[in-house]
Each structure stands twice: as structure tokens, then as C-alpha cells.
Amino acid sequence: MKLLQIFSIGICVFHLTMLPTSLAQNPIPSSEIVPTFKGEPSPYSKITQHQIKIGRDKVSYDAIAGETYLKDTAGNTTGSIFSFSYIRTDKVTANRPVLFVFNGGPGSASLWMHMGALGPKQLKLDKDVNPTNVPPFEIIDNKNSPLDYADLVFIDPIGTGFSRPLNGTDPKIFWGVDEDADSIAQFIELWLTQNKRWNSPKYVLGESYGSTRAAILPRALLGSPFPPGVMRGITLDGIILLGTTLDKHSATAPPKAQNEILKAHALRLPGIAVTAAFHGLTQPEEEIESFYNQTLEFSKTTYFEALLKADNGTLSINEKELILQKLKELTGLTEEQIGDDLVVTEGEFSNTALQNKGLQVGLYDSRYTLPLVNSGHDPVADDAAMTQYVPGFVAGFHMLLSEHLGVEIARPYTAIRWKDLLPYWNFERGFTPVPAKNSAQELAWSLRRNKDLRVFVASGYYDLVTTPAAAYDQIQSGGVPLDRVTFKEYPSGHMLYLGGTSEAFSKDLKNFILQK
Template sequence: MANEQAQTTPDPAASRVGATDQAAPSSPCGAEIGTGGSADPRSPKRPLPAPTTRTTRRTLTLDGEERSYDATVATLTIDTKKVAPAASVFHADFIALPDGEHADPSRPVTFLFNGGPGSATTFLLLGSLGPRRIVTEDPVPPAGAAPATTAPYELIDNPQTLLPQSDLVFIDAPSTGFSQMADEAKPELWSVDGDVAAFAQFIQKWLSANGRWNSPKYVFGESYGTVRGSALSYALLEAGIALNGLVLLSDILDYGHILGSSDQAYIGYLPTYAAIAHHHGRAGGRADLEAHVQEARVFADGALRRALSRGDRLAPGDAAAAAERLGELTGLSRDYVLRSDLRVTDPRFRKELLRDQGQVVGRYDGRVSAYDLDAASDDETFVADDAFLSPAYAALVNAYLRDELGWSGTEERRPFADFDWESVEPGKGWTWSHKLPEHTKTMWGTQLTHPQVIPDLAAAVVRNPRLKVLVANGYFDLATPFFQTEYDIDHLALPAALRANIAFTYYRAGHMVYTSPAALSKLIGDLRRFYEADSAGAMTALDERPALPPLGLDA
């Protein structure tokens, strides 16, 4: 257990590191908070709580050396165009003290968040890079053993924390975790672009409150957080903040393929199907995982792409040959693939692969399997891997933030925002439309009906050519398949000189790669090299993505 010492130095800034239990009497825009009175017509009817902060000084032993750091749990208010204050944003900060007493503003600071949309930053906070970490088994237990899902759970000092490389700020999105939101702000903040604007404002205010404007700055987003992170890299640049680095873990940049199940979606998913089938012994034979996955890449980008492009004009013999090869790579029967018109959806693959055992494989980690109560259906009755992981995180995040770090808020922690996934009404559901950067090349305007942030990331790299990007991928992740990510990154249309700014790394794990101890060890090693990289050459050395064979178009 880390040692703790309460910090008692007062500080007028509501979110400044080093302040303890300070409450600011008013919002940054001058509206009174917590009293109901305000001169600002944007004030919400139900006042948000005043910003608060609590800091404790703690120690951590790494490689035999005791290191001090400040752990702060706090809130910071943000505004929207129509509501002020619009949200009280909770964050947990971990600031290294190199001399045992003082922070070093020349150190990098990294802003981290999970995705959803509408997910609290619980998994990243407890499972990955912070100074404390949940003790969990690999989601795939030894043969014949059931995964551990019940309390008590254990929290330990994290020997693989990223704190030696960077100060860390974990952020709960508005209306998730311990963050709160005014009802009047939901139409603005429950949206792709409103969410990005909220995080950009938060980062600006945090930098001001903590005197860190001249620190190297990084953003780390997971899952939908990669949509946010990619768009944020451009939005921050527009606000005068040039990121040093961007980490995209379990990446998705374009929802257009999966919303309509375009042919590209089936191409993008195939190598992940192959990886999962290989793990379960249904495909690949004696080939190692990476070799089998590479075979699936080549087939998906070549023969399968050509076959699917023919649509109803595909000759029966070609369809049979494609189905045969698909079955060999994915462990599905040739007849099943043919009946599926060569287009096997993600939920159906998860049910079909182990149907003879009455089991379904996980969406977030396809190595996980569990019994399904309705084995004959095409749909799973529960998300197997999520059911194994969530209880431990839900219990310990409350114990950690409340009992160890001293968060005293009375609101219960929300793992997810309570918007309606089925509603398209602003303020009730999530608004999926996205405004692309100006001058993006499109056939029909820059206002899209869905998140497609490839142009945002491309614009950020071109305008900030020192921006380095790490794209980290789990082989067994069916939520954000890695081959689709490769396709999206290939369509940034970057100048050749800037393509080396982006490196891919891969892990024998699922969506939350850090839930596998071996994958976490590799991830932290890759991240340390990423933070140290100061040139395109260093990023190239980090890149693990294999090349595809030539197309042979000159034949």
C-alpha cells in the first residue's frame, strides 16, 4: 500500500495541484454556483456543485526507488454556448514530484479517457497506466477454470505505471463517473462535436489552473475515445495547443462502414475473425498467430475484396472458392459462409464459431468464451467478456477514489451516461453528426451524419508535423478490428514525408489490452519508447505493421 500524507497548502485555483478541499465560490464565467442566483442568463435551473479538489501526497516504489507523487481528485466546470456552467467534470491527477516536494512543469502531461460514447474513465484509471492497479487474472483462465468475478478484489501499486514518463490526468466525460451535467446542456454535450469541444475546454482550463501551458502535452484515448482524441488533436490545434503525441488504443476512425455494413466492414473484420479462430484451435493449424493473421490480411485485401465487389454478379464457382478460403481462415463451415453471402456479421461469428459447444465468444476479447442460454439464436444473450471484467472495476474504482484518495461527493458513480441509445432527439440520445475541418475534400459538404474523423487527424498531422501518433491494437478485439484501423490510417492521404509519424503496435489481447498482464507489459514498453521518440526514424523503429504484397497491376 502506498503511503499517504494529506496536503494542506491552500490554493485559490479550484483545480490546482496541491490544493486541498478547496471550493471555488463562482464559475469561471461569473455565475454563482450552488446558490441558485445568477446574473448570467445561461445558468441552469438546477445548480451544479461548486468545484472542489483534494490532494494527498503518496509514494510509490519503482525498481527499488521510492518516488513521491501528488494524487488529486477534483472537479472543474466547463461552459457551452448556451449553458454556463454546463458541466462539473471530475478528474483524477497524478503528478510526479522529482525532488520529493515539487512538480516539474517541464515534464510531459497526458490526458486520458475511455470512450463509449458516454463511458466513465474507469478501465484506464484502474487497469493500465496509473500508479495503482487492479489485480485481475487474464480474461482467459486456464483450461477448465472459471474466471474470478466476485469480491473481494485487490488494488496494488502498479510497477508498470507511466508516471515516470508523464504526469497523468484521467477525465470522466460529462454525465459519467463523478462528472455531472446540467440538463439544459445535454443537447450540446451529448454529441460528437459538443463532446470534443468540452474536452478541449477542460484541457485549456486545466493547463491554466496548474501552470502547465509550456509542458509537453499528450492525449490518450481508448475505443470511442480515439474518435474524440483524433478530433481533439485538431480542435486543440485550432485553440493554439499543439500536441506532442497522440495514443489511439483500440481505434475506430470511421463509423460509416459499420453503420451500414458495407463490404469494407467485412474486409476489415476478417483478420480479427481469423485471430480468434486461431486462438480457439479452429483455424491456422500449426502456423503461429501472426502468420495466420497475415494470411487473412492478404486474402481480405485481395481476393475477398474483388469477390465482394462483384455483388450479385459473382460467379458461383468464385463464390464457392471464396467461401472455402474464408472457412479455412475463420473456422466457419464453407456452407455457413455461402449461406451468409460471404458476409458474416460480427454477432453471428461470435455465435457460430463455438456453436457446437453451446458457447459464444466475447466481443471485446474473442479469447473469452461462455455458455449462452439460447444456443440456437444468432444473437448472444450477454456480453461474455464484459460480464467477467466489470464487477471488479466497478467495486474498486469507488474504493480507490473514495477511501484512498478522499473523494467525498455524495453522487453515485455512473459507469455510463444515461442517454437513450435509440433516440435521435438532441438531449435524449447521442447526436452522431460531425463537422469536418474546412477544406476537407468531400462530394457533398463537410457536415456528416456520423463520426468520420480521418480528416481531423490528417489535418492535425499536416498542420503540426511534429505530432507523433501511436495506434495500439488487440488481435482479438471485435469492437474495433485492427485491419479496419489499418485501412483508415492508409486513407489519411498524408504527404509521404509525414507517414512515418504514425506507428502501429499489436497485442495478444482484446479491446482493453491492459487486462492481459503480458499485453500490459508490452504496452508500457511500447509507450516508453513512444514518449522517448523524437524523430520519424524512432517512430519507424517502433512500427510493427507488416507490409502487404504488391498488387501486380502491371501484369
């Protein structure tokens, strides 16, 4: 085979023929490698000093709110990522861990993790469940913040928060699975350089779609001749996944097989069962952890097998009756509400479980409820949890900006951006020698490449959107070595640190990072 060219750098040899034809045969025009932006203003930066008591420790820290400019290969500024860094200034150690944090969407800023669980200031809701969504709101010192043992960096991807494209750059170059991961990797690389932290242990934490980002980020950080197309040489010590979703990977991925669809139906049942118990529809004798696990075992075996038989027409009348009775026992639903197909979806359960009380159950946190009537059927505004805790988070974050961080920026802070971003989000992936079937498999590849990389998967029992059962199944099905994964579940929802569980999650996170 004739090689077009061979690049040799150190011990790395790469054949250009491995590249897609379009890249190998179409070099970048010389006009595109000359910087074109002159005299741009310096990145915004605001540094303030603070103290907080965490446990018995009085922690002094700098809070740095500011921009980091991203550049293309020619040195042209393309965008600005705004971040919030908290760096301890007393008891400084050479190898202090750094935790990089982002939320999901795609299109979400990082204020949820910032104000809900990890930042030194925390939103205090007036009730654990069904809080008020009108002022006044309150923010307090977060006694469970990891800042006593790790520095924190909250990242808002381009198009969210104060982050934005610059110099007329088309924002779509940041809005895609690979594009997004590359921009976050570039930010982390710049942050490590600017803060002289290349020798610090490095962790990333992603929630919801952020778990997808976290799973594929190791490749963008390490580097590859395929996307991202640069060698950064950055390895991670740990990845923390919350509200895990690792099965969505590519716009052209083949549709799920029927048995996978039925398996997904079966794995919804444990979350529905604990929700039914929470609302008093059933009276299990076990504690929530034991009850969830017992229901999960039934779901993965007897229930899943029954759904397979029902699908191919081999389920007997007696078997069907036994399954139906068990479903009624677990969900508190009637035979008519369950239906002839024996499938109870989270949407059906949300609308029917408490209909005799005139209530609808939330999906992001099924402890929450709203009136069943007059719903606009908006997946966010009419979700019982989202509509009740979002206003407090947004207001609390703006209080943090003005009252504690001294940030004065005229443009709005975008908590979640759907407009423009979602319609253009590119789920199509760049070329790789072997396409990954999902981001769980990419995570498995990264664990192979880095023998010291560990994973922490945290889930909420009352999360009916990204369930603990689905998270485990995706990790296992992706080939991730389970002996390097820590799984933890909490009696909370999608934002698993709300409702009295923040302290337990913080302890587990500390044990994971400090390897206790």
C-alpha cells in the same frame, strides 16, 4: 462582394461572411452575456500523497481528485468535469509530459484506462481470460504506470463519473461530437492554467469512441472561427488511439458504397481466423502476428476480389470453391455455417464457432466465452468479455476512491451512461468550409497543421468490434501520413492491456512519448 464586417487580431484576418448566416445575422442578446449564477460553492478537491515503485524508480506523487467548472462565454458556470490527476512530486522537471486520458461510449467514464493500464493502482483479475465477476476483487500497484515519466490526467466527460451539468444547464449542450470535444478542450485549457503546465509536452489518449474524440480534439484545442468558435492555441505532441473507430462522423453522412461494405466484411476475417486458432478450431503453424498478417493479405486481395465478383455475378464456380475451402481452413467453420454468400460476420462466428461445446464467443475479447443458451441478447450484459470484467473494474475503482484517494461524494459514480445521453447525442457537425468525410480525415488535417504531431494506434488481435485491420484501413483511407503513425498490435481484445499484455503496451507507449 459586400463584407458585413472584418475582424483583425494580430496577423489573423477573418471575414465574417464565412460564418453561417444564422451566426452572422443573429448576435447574442445582451441579456445572455451577463453572469447569472452567484455564490456557488468551490469545486470539490481532494489531494493525497503517495509513493510507488516503477522499475527501479521510487516515485512520489500527488493524487488530485476534483472538479473543474466549465463556463459559457458570459462566465456562467454550466458544468463540472471531474478528473483524477497524478503529478510526480520528486524529480520535477520543467517540461515533463502530461498525458490526458479518456475512454469512449459516448457515455463512458475513464475508469477503464485508469484501473486497467495507466493509473498507479491497477485491477488484478483472478484469471487472464474468463475471470470471476463476483467479489472479492483486488487492486495492486501498477508497476507499468507511465507516472515515472509523465503526469496523468483521467477525464470523465459530462454525464459520466461524477461529472455533471450545473445550474439547470441543459446537458445536451455537452452531448454531441463537437459539443463534447469543446468541453474537453475547455477542461484541458483550464487544467494547464491551474497547474502552470503550458510549456509541457501534451498527449491525449482515447479508447473506443475516445479515439474519435482524440482525432477531432486538436481542432477544438487549437481553435477556429468555426466550431469551437474560440482560439485556444493549444497544440499536441502526440495522439494515442486504442480500439480505434474513426469512420463514424456525421448523422447525415452518405451511406457506405457497396464496395466499402464488402471491404469491411473482408477485413473482419483476420480477427475471426486468430480467434478460431485460439479456441483450437484450426491449427496454424505460424505465431499469431505472422498468421494475422498472412490472413490480412489474403483478405485484402483474393478474398475481397472474390466478394466483389460474387456481388456482381462474375465469380466462377471454381473460384468460389477455392475461396470456400480457404475460409473453412481459416475459420474452422463448415460450408453450411459459412453460407453461400461467402461472408462470415463476427456475430455469426460468435454464435456458431463453439456451438458444439455450447459456448458463445465474446466480441469485445474473443478469447472469452459464455454459455450459448439463455442469452438475453444484450450487447453488453451478454457479451462474454464485458459481463465478466466490468464488475471487477467498477468495484476496484470504488476501492481506489475510498481506500487510497479519500474521495467522499454521496452521488453515484456513473461508469457508463446510456440513459438520456445516447438518445440525445448529436452526431451532426457544425459548419466548416469543407466538411470532413470522417474523423480520420480530421486527424489528417491536424497533422498538416502541426508538423510535430505524431500518432500511436494500438489494437488487440482478439477485438472483433474495432479490429487492427479496420484501424489501419481507416487511418490510411483518411489520408493520414503513415510515416507519422506507429501501429502496434497485441494478443488481447478491445481493452488490449488485459490478459498479460499490459507490460508490452506500457513499453510501447513509453517509447512513443519519449520518442525512443
